[in-house]
Amino acid sequence: MRALFLVNFVLCILLPFSATAQTTKSHGIAIHGEPGYPADFTHFNYVNPDAPKGGEIRIASEGTFDSFNPYIIKGVPGPGFTPESLLVSSADEAASAYGLIAKSLEWPEDRSWVTFTLRPEARWHDGVPITVDDVIFSWETIRNDAGPYVKNYYAILKEVEKVGDNQVKFTSGEPGNREFPIRAGSLPIFAKHYWENKDFSKSTLEPPLGSGPYKVTDFEAGRYVVQERVKDYWGKDLPVNKGQDNFDKIKTTYYHDDDVIKLAIKSGEIDYRNERSSSAWAQDYDVPAINKGWLKKESIPHKRPQGIQGFFYNTRRDIFKDPKVRKAIGYVYDFEWSNKNLSFGLLTRTTNYFGNSELSSTGIPKGRELEILEKYRGKVPDSLFTETFHVPTSDGSGWPRHNYRKAFELLAEAGWVVKDLKLVNEKTGEQMSFEMLVSSKGMERTILPFVTSLSKLGIDARIRLVDRSQYINRIRDFDYDIVIIKLSASITPGTEQRGFWTSETADKKGSGNFAGIKDPVIDELVEAIANADDREELVATVRALDRVLLWGFYVIPQFHTEDDRVLYWDKFSRPNVTPWRGTSTSYWWFDSDKEAALMASMAKNELTQEAKTTDNDEKPVAESPATNEPFFDPLIVDTFLNNFEKLGLNPETIKDLFTFQIFADPNAFFKKDNWRPYALGISLLIIVRWFIRRRRRNRGQI
Known part of the structure; x- marks a missing residue:
């Protein structure tokens, strides 16, 4: 009896300590291993903690916006909704996160739950404290009213409950999932007192109450958004925020056409641009501002995974249900010709879903990856085990005869034959026909050679160009045959x-x-990824998924770049260290000394030009003070082109009138072989102007 008492006594003492030993309390967390920054870190290594605050940066976005809520499927969201999260990740680690709204977090060994302790100093922009009630409200709002992708992303959060005045506990719907604490910590936190009498599921043009370093101070729907730094931002001195969010003002201007954005950066209408077009990078920026060093053009390397950009088949369509058809069409895409003739050889062909990382599959499967795939023999193509996956290649001549022959063979196996120069289904007699959905002229020009090649096989392939708003809505509704999508990879x-x-x-x-x-x-592979116990198992499983996706031929991979190509006016500075995820203007700052030097150089150049004009007794050409670009305001050009297109006319006929330096160098302009369309455009402008003035005169307005 006494022995039994002693055993119970010892168990009563040891069990609480055992339970305590099984939990971890920390300032941060990593999915695998330990977070890289210690509890007493002062700032991330890729920022300048002494970066000055001030100045403005003006950026551009293509398209439009009619909402400030990016978490629902209604509307086209613009910048301005600034909720924060309990944790924030670092840009130089694979998967670590540190406390933002949360001061600390605690979790058990199996990660079946996580408890966050909130910072008492955390505040909304109206000064109201951020509370546990806000966290619970945010989880309920996401679960009930968010769009499908957001709902699915946070579906792992099974339950959220208050366990203290400033403590909130999340319970996982998938015990053992190592990602769960970080996923819970990434939940955007909304202000309950702001949203409880509003309908979150509806789009809004009222900038919602936030808690971040910026808030909207001015906007015009579809045109621009101005965000200003919150001077008394509660989290400005936190280690995770030091050296970031340095601009006093960020202005985002929307343009309907990417070519006008190029004009805007060259004319100084905007300050920063990330150029995605290799052809534009190679040939569109030979302007005085760059030659004189005022406008910087830089390639900044990065090491982030590339993900995949490509032509996504909509396999919900009957025409694309057969993988042989999908594989065949992939043989027609001539990347080598397009890269050489349209992109100056600056692009790299994408060959994996998780490229530029250890996660991409190579060769034939082996080791742990092979063990994972073995149980799926008979359910995946046999060639997956014996052949290295290769995307079709060509010699770049524009006539890949071997690829066309292979495409015809696959199409014949799938029941498609050529009759009267048309590729038709041998059972129904219907011609193979589909559309490629795009939202910009630049995208249209890029894929036009692909469409031309498809027509050589008797396929009725067409490009469907729609505006940005319609494009987003059609993608949400899966209303397309083929669409170009870029998926980033973690x-x-x-x-x-x-x-x-x-x-x-x-x-x-x-x-x-x-x-x-x-x-x-x-x-099954996706679930295995979510439940991988260590990094080695994760890598092997992702490689297996990558391989199965490739052999499913769901996407025709396009291309990627291995650097960030940016243009910016020389009035900014950035840290010497670039994280593997790449550069971000969040770490940049306004440099007043550089701006002064820039203004002085531009003023000196203007005086020099005036002196030359006086000496030569010539009439000065029309130029902007900065770049010798046309004196048209890019916003006016953008509005004009947009209205021109609404009339059912082709704005390409006159667009180059604005973007070409006709006023800076008229001799060069008229040496162009295609000057006649420009003359037609000018004549049309004169006629329209005369017609408008006549109508106004008849109405007594002038």
Whole structure:
């Protein structure tokens, strides 16, 4: 009896300590291993903690916006909704996060739950404290009113409860999922007292109450948004924020056409641009401002995973259900010709879903990856085990005869034959026909050679150009045959992969499963990724998924770049260290000394030009003080072109009238062989102006 008492006594003492030993309390967390920054870190290594605050940066965005809520599927969101999260990740680690609204977090060994302790100093912009009630309200709002992709992303959060005045506990719907604490910590926190009497599911042009370093102070729907730094921002001195968010003002201007954005950066209308077009990078920026060093043009290397950009088949369409058809069409895409003739050889062909990282599959499967795939023999192509996957290549001549022959063979196996120079279904007699959905002229020009090549096979392929708003809505509704999508990749993939590839999301409008994939093998691999116990298991499983996706031919991979190509006016500075994820203006700052030098150089140049004009007794050419660009305001050009297009006319006929330096160098302009369309455009402008003035005169307005 006494011995039993002693045993119970010892157990009563040891069990609490055992339970305590099984939990971890920390300032941060990593999915695998330990976070790289210690509890007493003062700032991230890739920022300048002494960066000065001040100045303005003006950036551009293509398209329009009619909402400030990016978490729902209604409307086209613009910048301005600034909720923060409990944790924030670092840009130089694979998968670590540190406290932002949360001061600390605690979790058990199996990560079945996580408790966050909130910072008492955290405040909304109206001064009201951020509370546990806000966190619970945010979880309920996401669960009930957010769009499908956002809902799915946070579906792992099974329960949220208040366990103290400033403590909130999240319970996982998937015990053992190592990503769960970071996923819970990434939940955007909304102000309950602001939203509780509003309908979150509806789009809004009222900038919502936030808690971040910026808030909207001015905007015009579809045109621009001005955000100003919150001077008394509660989190400005936190280690995770030091050296970041340095501009006093950020202005985002919307343009309907990317060519006008190029004009805007060259004319000094905007300050910064990330150039995505290799052809534009190679030939559109030979301007005085760059030659004189006023406008900087730099390639900044990065090491982030590339993800995949490509032509996504909508396998919900009957025409694309057969993988042989999908594979055949891939043989027609001539990347080598397009890269050489349209992109000056500056692009790299994408060959994986997780390229530029250790996650991409190579060669034939082996080791742990092979072990994972073995149980799916008979459910995946046999060639997956014996052949290295290769995207079709050509000699760049523009006539890949071997590829066309291979495409015809595959199409014949799938039941398609050529009759009267048309590729038709041998059972129905209907011609193969589909559309490629795009939202910009630049994208249209890029894929036009592909469409031309498809026509050589008797395929009726067309390009459907729509405005940005319609484009977004059609993608949300899966209303397309083929669409170009760029999916970013994480260095540590997790449950977010469900939204891209699984059967569960294939028919959920607004999800990221653009190809409509429904494959039990892929479903299982995605779940295995989410539950990988260590980095080695994660890498092997992601490689297996990558390989199965490639052999499913759901996407025709396009290309990527291995650097960030940026243009910016020389009045900014940035840290010497670039994180592997790449540069970001969040770490840049306004440099008053550089701006003074820039203004002085421009003023000196203007005086020199005036002196030359006086000496030569010539009439000065029309130029802007900065770049010798046309004196048209890019906003006026953009508005004009947009209205011109609404009339059913082709704005390309006159666009170069504005973007070409006709006023800076008229002799060069009229040496162009295609000057006649410009003359037609000028004549049309004169006629329209005369017609408008006549109508006004008849109405007595002038």
